[in-house]
Amino acid sequence: MVNPCNLNVPEERLPSLPIDLNQVEGGSSLWADAWYRLRKNRFAVISLVVFLGITLFSYVGPFFCPYGFEEMDLATRAQGLSLAHWFGTDGLGRDLLARVMYGGRISIGVGFIATAISLSIGVVYGAISGYAGGKIDSVMMRLVDILYAMPYAIFIILLMVIFGRNIVLLFVALGAVQWLTIARIVRGQVLSLKKQEFVEAAVSLGLSDSRIILRHVIPNVLGVVIVYATLTVPSIMLLEAFLSFLGLGVQPPMASWGVLIKDGAENMTVYPWTLLIPSFFFSLTLFCLNFLGDGLRDALDPRSSKD
Amino acid sequence: MDDYLILDNIKTYFPVYKGLIRKKQVGIVKAVDGVSLSLRKGEILGLVGESGCGKTTLSRTIMQLQPATAGRVLLDGKNLCELSSSKMKAERINVQMIFQDPYASLNPRMTVYSTLSEAIATRYPNLGRRDMLERVSTLMKTIGLNPSQMKKYPHEFSGGQRQRIAIARALAPEPKLIIADEPVSALDVSIQSQILNLLLRLTKEMNLTMIFISHDLSVVKYISDRIAVMYLGKIVEMGDAETLMENPLHYYTKALNSAVPVPDPDIERSRCRIVLQGDPPSPIKPPKGCAFAYRSPLPHTQEEAEQEGHLKEVRPGHWVEVHPATVDDYRQYA
Numbered sequence: 015m016v017n018p019c020n021l022n023v024p025e026e027r028l029p030s031l032p033i034d035l036n037q038v039e040g041g042s043s044l045w046a047d048a049w050y051r052l053r054k055n056r057f058a059v060i061s062l063v064v065f066l067g068i069t070l071f072s073y074v075g076p077f078f079c080p081y082g083f084e085e086m087d088l089a090t091r092a093q094g095l096s097l098a099h100w101f102g103t104d105g106l107g108r109d110l111l112a113r114v115m116y117g118g119r120i121s122i123g124v125g126f127i128a129t130a131i132s133l134s135i136g137v138v139y140g141a142i143s144g145y146a147g148g149k150i151d152s153v154m155m156r157l158v159d160i161l162y163a164m165p166y167a168i169f170i171i172l173l174m175v176i177f178g179r180n181i182v183l184l185f186v187a188l189g190a191v192q193w194l195t196i197a198r199i200v201r202g203q204v205l206s207l208k209k210q211e212f213v214e215a216a217v218s219l220g221l222s223d224s225r226i227i228l229r230h231v232i233p234n235v236l237g238v239v240i241v242y243a244t245l246t247v248p249s250i251m252l253l254e255a256f257l258s259f260l261g262l263g264v265q266p267p268m269a270s271w272g273v274l275i276k277d278g279a280e281n282m283t284v285y286p287w288t289l290l291i292p293s294f295f296f297s298l299t300l301f302c303l304n305f306l307g308d309g310l311r312d313a314l315d316p317r318s319s320k321d
Numbered sequence: 322m323d324d325y326l327i328l329d330n331i332k333t334y335f336p337v338y339k340g341l342i343r344k345k346q347v348g349i350v351k352a353v354d355g356v357s358l359s360l361r362k363g364e365i366l367g368l369v370g371e372s373g374c375g376k377t378t379l380s381r382t383i384m385q386l387q388p389a390t391a392g393r394v395l396l397d398g399k400n401l402c403e404l405s406s407s408k409m410k411a412e413r414i415n416v417q418m419i420f421q422d423p424y425a426s427l428n429p430r431m432t433v434y435s436t437l438s439e440a441i442a443t444r445y446p447n448l449g450r451r452d453m454l455e456r457v458s459t460l461m462k463t464i465g466l467n468p469s470q471m472k473k474y475p476h477e478f479s480g481g482q483r484q485r486i487a488i489a490r491a492l493a494p495e496p497k498l499i500i501a502d503e504p505v506s507a508l509d510v511s512i513q514s515q516i517l518n519l520l521l522r523l524t525k526e527m528n529l530t531m532i533f534i535s536h537d538l539s540v541v542k543y544i545s546d547r548i549a550v551m552y553l554g555k556i557v558e559m560g561d562a563e564t565l566m567e568n569p570l571h572y573y574t575k576a577l578n579s580a581v582p583v584p585d586p587d588i589e590r591s592r593c594r595i596v597l598q599g600d601p602p603s604p605i606k607p608p609k610g611c612a613f614a615y616r617s618p619l620p621h622t623q624e625e626a627e628q629e630g631h632l633k634e635v636r637p638g639h640w641v642e643v644h645p646a647t648v649d650d651y652r653q654y655a
């Protein structure tokens with residue numbers, strides 16, 4: 015019988031190159047490809063620039079502002095927009111520009127730090143749960159289910175009432191609420207990755223579990239996590255604003271955008287700019303982060319994009 | 322004894338559960354049901370069978386990626402099933418696997434260099450950067466890739482090139498035994514022959530023992546010294562590649578053999594093909610007795626069908642399942 019494999023293909027010639035490390039071609043990683051796709055997404059780039067601008071404004075701006083955020087000047091109470099006070103002043107004569115910048119520090123800071131906390135808990139928890147599987151997985155995920163069932167707003171309010179209003183506690187409390195969803199997402203991803211052949215190949219190399227998780231599993235989960243995290247930041251900022259609006263967030267004279275919006279809402283019939291200006295910055299930031307998250311999702315997972 | 326790998330009555334069962342909260346075991350899938358074989362050092366054993374007959378489960382069991390329900394896997398005299406997990410980790414570098422899908426078997430976030438150096442480091446943990454580069458380059462040359470591409474990522478390579486990288490990773494820890502699980506079935510025929518020749522050359526050069534799994538008899542015939550045919554979790558015929566191909570005894574082997582197309586239209590049109598009736602039985606509910614009986618056109622009674630066949634050495638080194646429904650004139654082997 016003729017052998018269909020024996021096609022008389024000449025034995026492939028091995029490249030007889032000397033090992034010259036200067037000749038090594040650079041590859042383009044999936045990250046580099048994603049960055050390239052993101053750069054081509056105009057909305058995402060604009061959002062990124064605007065968001066970076068607002069961040070810069072909030073963190074660097076106060077150094078150039080002659081007024082402190084708690085400085086009261088009863089002589090210049092409730093003034094409109096002027097050259098001396100670009101954004102006007104509030105009912106206690108505090109410069110609104112300074113307060114918006116300081117408020118931005120707190121709001122953006124809360125968003126990112128709480129997201130970082132929830133990421134570090136959620137990714138590790140989810141990865142362990144998914145990788146271990148079986149009974150450990152069941153127990154860990156039931157715990158998440160139980161925590162999920164708790165009304166988180168009440169949970170945070172209780173924490174605030176018991177331990178007093180403390181900005182560090184606010185970071186931790188918000189992060190501790192948000193990690194549940196991340197843990198679930200990561201666990202699902204890990205479950206499917208675990209069955210991939212490259213992970214099995216890593217197992218058959220005899221690598222340690224921690225190395226497999228860190229080098230083979232987590233880098234492949236990261237894309238999804240980054241997208242989710244970018245969308246978590248605005249939702250945490252909203253939550254913080256909501257708590258501040260209820261008077262449970264940041265303590266006066268400190269300010270976050272939520273606090274400023276709340277103060278502005280109380281006086282909006284008399285001096286509307288104290289509501290409109292912080293609201294504008296807050297909404298713009300949320301818009302940018304959401305657009306950026308969308309853009310990242312399209313860039314990191316090109317199959318899911320529409321066009 | 323120069324047998325490097327001995328499988329002693331390997332059984333791998335999967336329980337089937339029903340019910341959400343109070344899980345009840347409703348059945349058992351006997352994916353691998355009592356497989357025994359042995360491999361000499363440097364030998365290539367081809368393992369064939371149709372989809373779902375337990376080839377992959379058997380290979381995963383040998384790799385200890387799937388615990389065996391019963392039986393022993395003896396590698397160089399050590400029973401892998403009984404090793405503690407830390408001892409097993411150390412033993413793993415002696416057995417490596419080449420996977421079926423070159424698109425899934427490489428980590429998309431790692432360059433060729435990091436994939437290969439990670440594998441080399443399992444055997445040589447204390448290599449300096451210079452030595453490691455040297456070894457990765459040599460390895461890439463051995464499998465026919467240009468070392469200047471070592472900083473590239475898997476998605477920048479074609480399927481055949483990826484499979485070469487996967488082979489390189491399997492060879493990197495300098496294993497003694499390679500299990501190749503359908504390494505060419507995801508590739509074009511022209512690439513298949515390149516990869517087969519590569520594997521053949523490497524096993525000779527490095528004196529590797531290999532189990533080559535495929536559903537394609539022509540591929541197996543080309544590469545193997547010995548062939549084992551699996552049907553529903555059991556080995557039904559085993560022997561030298563040539564004997565088995567030219568003089569198959571089991572009716573199933575004959576059917577598999579006749580399914581190999583001949584690349585000559587005249588012969589292809591006129592040759593006689595054996596087409597088996599029906600599908601392979603469900604492994605959850607295998608038929609009583611001989612699992613092949615109801616598909617076999619050989620004359621047998623109902624009573625005979627319900628008796629199990631047994632593997633018998635009919636000629637030196639040629640084993641076949643002897644049963645009225647599997648071999649012509651079974652009485653001569655009794």
